[in-house]
Amino acid sequence: MSNEIATRKPPTYYEEVQNKGYSRRDFLQFASMMAAFIGLESNAIGQVAKAMETKPRVPVIWLHFQECTCCSESFIRSSHPIVADILLDKISLDYTETLMAASGFQAEEAMHNTMKKYKGEYILCVEGSVPTKADGVYCMIGGKTSLQILEEAAENAKAVIAWGSCASNGCVQAAKPNPTSATPIHKLVKGKPVIKVPGCPPIGEVMAGVIVHLITFDRIPELDSLGRPKAFYSKRVHDTCYRRPFYDAGLYVESFDDENAKKGYCLYKVGCKGPSTYNACGVMKWNNGTSFPIQSGHGCIGCSEENYWDNGRLYDRASSFAGFGIEANADTFGKVALGVTAAAMAGHAVMTNVRKKKLIRTLEDEGKQSEQELKS
Amino acid sequence: MSKRIVVDPITRIEGHLRVEADIENGKIKDAYSSGTMVRLLEEILRGRDPRDAWAFVGRVCGVCTSIHSLVSVRTVEDALGIKVPPNAELVRNIMYCALYMHDHVVHFYHLHAMDWVDVVNALKADPKKTSELAQSISKWPKSSVGYFSDVQNRVKKFVESGQLGIFANGYWGHPAYKLIAEVNLLALAHYLEALEWQKEIVKVHAIFGGKNPHPNYLVGGMACAIGIDDVSGINAERLAYVQHLMEEGQRFIEQVYIPDLMAIASFYKDWGAIGGGLGNYLAYGDLPWNGFGDTASYKFPSGAILNKDISKVHDVDLRKEDEIQEFINHSWYSYKGGDNVGLHPWKGESVINYTGPKPPFEHLDTTQKYSYLKTPRWKGHAMEVGPLARVLIGYARGREEFKEVVDKALTDLNVPVTALFSTLGRTAARGLECQLAARWGMDFFNQLITNIKNGDTRMADTSKFDPSTWPKQAIGVGYGEAPRGALAHWINIEDTKIANYQLVVPTTWNASPRDGKGQMSAYESSLIDTPVADEKLPLEIIRTIHSFDPCMACSVHLYDEHGTTVSRIQVLGD
Numbered sequence: 001m002s003n004e005i006a007t008r009k010p011p012t013y014y015e016e017v018q019n020k021g022y023s024r025r026d027f028l029q030f031a032s033m034m035a036a037f038i039g040l041e042s043n044a045i046g047q048v049a050k051a052m053e054t055k056p057r058v059p060v061i062w063l064h065f066q067e068c069t070c071c072s073e074s075f076i077r078s079s080h081p082i083v084a085d086i087l088l089d090k091i092s093l094d095y096t097e098t099l100m101a102a103s104g105f106q107a108e109e110a111m112h113n114t115m116k117k118y119k120g121e122y123i124l125c126v127e128g129s130v131p132t133k134a135d136g137v138y139c140m141i142g143g144k145t146s147l148q149i150l151e152e153a154a155e156n157a158k159a160v161i162a163w164g165s166c167a168s169n170g171c172v173q174a175a176k177p178n179p180t181s182a183t184p185i186h187k188l189v190k191g192k193p194v195i196k197v198p199g200c201p202p203i204g205e206v207m208a209g210v211i212v213h214l215i216t217f218d219r220i221p222e223l224d225s226l227g228r229p230k231a232f233y234s235k236r237v238h239d240t241c242y243r244r245p246f247y248d249a250g251l252y253v254e255s256f257d258d259e260n261a262k263k264g265y266c267l268y269k270v271g272c273k274g275p276s277t278y279n280a281c282g283v284m285k286w287n288n289g290t291s292f293p294i295q296s297g298h299g300c301i302g303c304s305e306e307n308y309w310d311n312g313r314l315y316d317r318a319s320s321f322a323g324f325g326i327e328a329n330a331d332t333f334g335k336v337a338l339g340v341t342a343a344a345m346a347g348h349a350v351m352t353n354v355r356k357k358k359l360i361r362t363l364e365d366e367g368k369q370s371e372q373e374l375k376s
Numbered sequence: 377m378s379k380r381i382v383v384d385p386i387t388r389i390e391g392h393l394r395v396e397a398d399i400e401n402g403k404i405k406d407a408y409s410s411g412t413m414v415r416l417l418e419e420i421l422r423g424r425d426p427r428d429a430w431a432f433v434g435r436v437c438g439v440c441t442s443i444h445s446l447v448s449v450r451t452v453e454d455a456l457g458i459k460v461p462p463n464a465e466l467v468r469n470i471m472y473c474a475l476y477m478h479d480h481v482v483h484f485y486h487l488h489a490m491d492w493v494d495v496v497n498a499l500k501a502d503p504k505k506t507s508e509l510a511q512s513i514s515k516w517p518k519s520s521v522g523y524f525s526d527v528q529n530r531v532k533k534f535v536e537s538g539q540l541g542i543f544a545n546g547y548w549g550h551p552a553y554k555l556i557a558e559v560n561l562l563a564l565a566h567y568l569e570a571l572e573w574q575k576e577i578v579k580v581h582a583i584f585g586g587k588n589p590h591p592n593y594l595v596g597g598m599a600c601a602i603g604i605d606d607v608s609g610i611n612a613e614r615l616a617y618v619q620h621l622m623e624e625g626q627r628f629i630e631q632v633y634i635p636d637l638m639a640i641a642s643f644y645k646d647w648g649a650i651g652g653g654l655g656n657y658l659a660y661g662d663l664p665w666n667g668f669g670d671t672a673s674y675k676f677p678s679g680a681i682l683n684k685d686i687s688k689v690h691d692v693d694l695r696k697e698d699e700i701q702e703f704i705n706h707s708w709y710s711y712k713g714g715d716n717v718g719l720h721p722w723k724g725e726s727v728i729n730y731t732g733p734k735p736p737f738e739h740l741d742t743t744q745k746y747s748y749l750k751t752p753r754w755k756g757h758a759m760e761v762g763p764l765a766r767v768l769i770g771y772a773r774g775r776e777e778f779k780e781v782v783d784k785a786l787t788d789l790n791v792p793v794t795a796l797f798s799t800l801g802r803t804a805a806r807g808l809e810c811q812l813a814a815r816w817g818m819d820f821f822n823q824l825i826t827n828i829k830n831g832d833t834r835m836a837d838t839s840k841f842d843p844s845t846w847p848k849q850a851i852g853v854g855y856g857e858a859p860r861g862a863l864a865h866w867i868n869i870e871d872t873k874i875a876n877y878q879l880v881v882p883t884t885w886n887a888s889p890r891d892g893k894g895q896m897s898a899y900e901s902s903l904i905d906t907p908v909a910d911e912k913l914p915l916e917i918i919r920t921i922h923s924f925d926p927c928m929a930c931s932v933h934l935y936d937e938h939g940t941t942v943s944r945i946q947v948l949g950d
Binding site: 056057059064065066067068069070071072073074076077078079082083084087088091092093094096097098099100101102103104105106107108109110113131134135136137138139140141142143144145148171172173175176177178179180182200201204243255256257258261262263264281286287288290291292293294295296297298301303309313314315 | 382383384385386387388389390391392394412413414415416417419420424425427428431432435436437438439441482486487490495530531534537539540541542543544545546547568571572574575578579581582583584585586587588589590591592594596597598599600601602603606607608609617730732734735736737738748833834835836838841912913914918929
């Protein structure tokens with residue numbers, strides 16, 4: 001592109017919208033939809049609209065390390081906003097190995113241009129973990145290690161987003177024995193806000209929601225003590241699950257494809273990790289609300305939780321791994337499985353559980369019996 | 377005197393790939409392909425529950441998502457002698473077809489198109505002529521003058537903003553771009569449309585598997601129980617949703633993808649003689665119509681073709697230890713028996729041994745080891761896997777459905793059958809098999825409806841789900857055709873745990889370094905003699921590399937040292 005074009009002032013969101021032939025009324029509607037989507041009170045809508053009227057597109061550098069690209073794939077699944085609108089109107093995705101036109105030298109040059117031109121202004125997204133073993137040779141791009149690239153890119157980033165479980169907690173390559181010392185981003189980037197968006201992958205609309213929050217409010221979303229946006233990670237899948245009443249009533253799927261499975265009973269006994277997993281799956285669901293794992297008959301595998309690969313086997317019921325379960329002591333559950341801070345956050349849920357514990361235990365023992373009673 | 381150029385990172389792929397090429401007199405004289413990331417998942421799998429393996433290996437790749445999980449449950453089912461109910465096979469097949477529809481469309485528009493389509497040149501197009509062109513090649517309704525001028529204006533504003541985002545530093549204006557402006561605009565419009573479309577077809581995975589990427593699978597069947605009278609099960613609403621998605625998906629493929637593919641290909645017929653490479657093709661076959669054991673019923677037949685000789689298709693046996701072997705002469709590993717032996721996956725070994733330069737570095741020493749990929753060989757031959765291999769094998773086996781789409785494409789483009797052995801052939805084959813997968817997806821769906829209508833609602837066989845029912849030792853192999861080519865997993869179960877789990881994946885076949893005899897693998901071989909107009913702008917290199925649809929995270933693995941063969945308890949039928 002010519003320099004003349006490159007120095008032209010980038011249009012704001014509002015200008016973009018105007019250019020596309022929308023009215024201010026349309027624009028406000030759009031802003032309110034986004035505000036509603038990210039869970040704001042209606043009085044914040046004006047703030048969303050104002051922010052978008054005055055800002056140029058935020059430059060984003062998206063790095064790929066030890067990953068499987070499921071996060072990028074999930075991101076392009078977002079239905080509101082759709083990814084074409086994000087890429088053309090909302091952010092300037094200046095580097096991503098998955099989608100960018102340029103390769104090799106031209107790709108690296110594009111990244112360095114953004115790092116220089118938008119020093120302190122760009123958002124750094126990281127998909128994947130960084131292997132620190134053997135001086136970092138288990139992940140190299142352009143002849144550099146992922147650690148070298150991360151350090152360089154993070155230095156002048158405004159904020160860092162750790163996409164997915166790989167970047168947030170190491171995910172599958174960090175499962176025991178973690179042969180490459182796969183390391184999550186927050187352990188390597190210091191002195192910068194790191195927003196963790198765990199999940200394998202995170203829900204597409206959650207990823208888009210985090211981006212929309214950043215560009216709209218020009219600040220990072222409120223995070224819980226583990227660094228995750230509260231908007232999407234403050235509720236247990238179990239507490240938001242539409243099958244929860246069956247759990248409370250002691251009605252369970254005993255084995256896959258049994259009669260209870262056909263009736264959509266609770267999957268707790270066939271290994272559902274919903275009771276120890278914080279994510280928005282039960283509320284937002286996946287792929288624009290089409291379904292989520294439990295709705296499609298398989299238990300939650302807990303993919304947004306730290307070390308979920310080592311938290312017991314998929315089909316063991318939650319009670320049989322250390323620290324959690326209705327058979328376990330409630331205090332143990334809080335402290336060991338979720339950590340003290342998370343327990344504080346989940347205080348209500350835990351206390352509710354304590355109260356329900358006896359009832360649930362009895363019901364579970366009598367599960368079959370209650371079912372019979374309900375049937376009759 | 378040749379000059380070495382390096383393209384790293386190769387973008388618009390999954391994972392991390394580096395290509396070094398020697399250029400002499402405007403042509404590539406020698407090429408080296410290197411995978412530069414490793415996660416060692418096989419080591420992580422050891423000691424785990426075999427029923428959990430699908431979830432671990434599913435995370436090998438989020439682009440060809442679901443296929444590793446599918447092959448993994450097949451592997452465990454093979455080891456334990458589990459036969460899944462017909463409905464589960466059909467649901468797996470429908471999800472498989474949805475994967476092909478998604479993956480191939482995304483590859484064509486979002487990963488590959490910019491190798492052929494000059495985005496900036498699209499701004500010069502006449503929307504009226506673009507509309508006429510679009511209507512002359514397809515009945516797709518979004519083809520008005522207004523539609524194309526809106527797209528053009530939108531992209532124009534975007535370019536004028538000075539923030540070019542993903543289009544920054546592209547090879548715009550490169551002499552190897554041959555499309556007229558109107559075709560560039562057509563493809564650009566469909567780039568954006570396909571980006572919106574792709575999020576729909578994957579909902580098929582969400583319905584049956586709960587989410588996408590990484591839907592859930594189950595050893596013994598599928599977890600999505602059919603509950604035709606319950607809001608929670610697979611009921612009439614869910615099935616109608618699947619039907620709608622599959623039909624809409626097929627419409628896009630027939631009316632957008634295929635016409636665009638043919639329109640673009642007609643400007644690049646010279647690429648029907650470039651990038652052919654090995655001329656050896658391998659497929660394991662997939663999409664069983666009558667149970668996975670009945671290999672003759674596969675929609676994608678298996679086989680091997682050598683030296684472009686489509687008059688002869690060789691049979692392939694994944695269990696024979698002298699057929700598939702892996703070598704490490706140029707891979708950062710070491711074997712107990714030294715670097716010159718080839719090992720069947722059931723006898724694989726594991727020691728990773730990085731001996732490359734200390735980063736940061738400029739060049740790899742390609743006379744030594746230079747990749748984290750091992751080098752697989754079939755009976756000693758380097759083989760290409762992927763859409764072209766599948767289509768050629770289907771064609772050579774005389775399957776009518778393959779002959780129909782292939783012959784039509786050759787006639788439409790007015791090129792001989794030999795044009796298939798090329799970069800263009802690879803890209804075209806992907807579209808043709810996508811067309812077939814979309815049709816087959818509906819066939820499988822209709823069969824599922826018929827089964828349910830006839831009262832068969834079984835979705836899983838859990839009689840061997842409990843590990844206490846398993847033998848002390850078991851060994852299995854599962855295989856299939858990933859979008860990028862032949863994929864197989866091998867498992868060794870001891871005392872209900874994984875003693876060894878191994879994967880040989882498509883991109884390992886294609887992107888691996890050369891073997892001890894100096895034979896190149898598919899990527900390297902296909903680059904030889906490719907013209908390079910400007911060595912600073914590697915457009916032609918990525919064009920051929922992208923025609924394979926690289927998936928690097930899939931391709932890097934480590935085998936463990938416990939790969940001893942124990943008694944086999946079941947052999948897949950044929």
